[in-house]
Amino acid sequence: xxxxxxxxxxxPLEGIINIIARKWAVLVISIIGHRxxxxxxxxxxxxxxxxxRTLSDIxxxxxxxxxxxxxxxxxxxxxxxxxxxxxxxxxxxxxQPLIRWALERDATHSERCRGxxxxxxxxxxxxxxx
Amino acid sequence: xxxxxxxxxxxPLEGIINIIARKWAVLVISIIGHRxxxxxxxxxxxxxxxxxRTLSDIxxxxxxxxxxxxxxxxxxxxxxxxxxxxxxxxxxxxxQPLIRWALERDATHSERCRGxxxxxxxxxxxxxxx
DNA sequence: CTGTATCCCCAGAGATACTG
DNA sequence: CAGTATCTCTGGGGATACAG
Numbered sequence: 001x002x003x004x005x006x007x008x009x010x011x012p013l014e015g016i017i018n019i020i021a022r023k024w025a026v027l028v029i030s031i032i033g034h035r036x037x038x039x040x041x042x043x044x045x046x047x048x049x050x051x052x053r054t055l056s057d058i059x060x061x062x063x064x065x066x067x068x069x070x071x072x073x074x075x076x077x078x079x080x081x082x083x084x085x086x087x088x089x090x091x092x093x094x095x096q097p098l099i100r101w102a103l104e105r106d107a108t109h110s111e112r113c114r115g116x117x118x119x120x121x122x123x124x125x126x127x128x129x130x
Numbered sequence: 131x132x133x134x135x136x137x138x139x140x141x142p143l144e145g146i147i148n149i150i151a152r153k154w155a156v157l158v159i160s161i162i163g164h165r166x167x168x169x170x171x172x173x174x175x176x177x178x179x180x181x182x183r184t185l186s187d188i189x190x191x192x193x194x195x196x197x198x199x200x201x202x203x204x205x206x207x208x209x210x211x212x213x214x215x216x217x218x219x220x221x222x223x224x225x226q227p228l229i230r231w232a233l234e235r236d237a238t239h240s241e242r243c244r245g246x247x248x249x250x251x252x253x254x255x256x257x258x259x260x
Numbered sequence: 261c262t263g264t265a266t267c268c269c270c271a272g273a274g275a276t277a278c279t280g
Numbered sequence: 281c282a283g284t285a286t287c288t289c290t291g292g293g294g295a296t297a298c299a300g
């Protein structure tokens with residue numbers, strides 16, 4: 001990273017903020033990325049605490065951003081499979097270092113996550129548990 | 131990435147969500163990362179649209195997360211310099227692929243940012259400008 | 261210069277119930 | 281099963297003014 005320019009263009013970053021700053025977005029991307037195809041409820045279960053409304057919302061968002069692909073089968077019961085687009089895959093890859101960083105950091109700071117995970121909600125809201 | 135386990139532990143990711151999902155956080159990290167030291171107002175100018183209240187808030191957050199270091203000099207006028215901690219540097223590195231992804235993506239989708247940047251606010255809120 | 265103190269707004273997110 | 285439809289609430293984030 002050359003510190004040559006005094007003016008660092010942040011525009012690209014600004015663009016992705018709308019994506020990654022969405023609370024569950026990166027999680028969803030990662031989850032989908034770990035399978036070729038995954039269904040709505042499967043994602044829900046992974047996310048544990050998320051409500052269908054929220055997930056649906058994010059899925060829509062990611063779809064609009066052309067990061068995920070939605071394939072619905074006209075069956076009964078209905079089946080819908082989500083997968084990453086090429087762009088989404090790239091994003092998923094790009095996020096890996098971040099995850100690894102988080103992993104190390106997590107391990108360093110403390111070991112929660114040896115039990116059942118999800119000790120605390122993902123929320124960045126409610127910083128004071130009580 | 132081995133798809134061996136059906137149970138992907140997302141805990142580490144959950145941990146960082148509180149950091150990266152904070153609207154300006156990644157931006158700030160990147161900005162600071164591009165210099166060894168940077169002052170409050172310099173960051174403000176880079177961020178262009180941010181209010182001191184918000185920036186201050188985020189800076190506090192990042193400091194608590196031990197990602198940035200704050201050094202204040204008892205001078206008049208006061209001077210405060212922010213820099214990345216070791217942890218922060220790692221994060222900054224970890225974020226690079228993401229930035230590069232965003233860059234490519236941005237270039238592909240359209241070319242804004244050839245003028246003065248900041249055509250549109252970074253906000254993910256207010257999707258309807260009018 | 262580097263922030264805090266206020267005030268306000270609204271989008272994100274949760275919960276629940278319900279539909280195709 | 282895969283979502284929508286509502287409703288509510290919280291707190292992030294903007295703006296402005298002011299303080300040390």
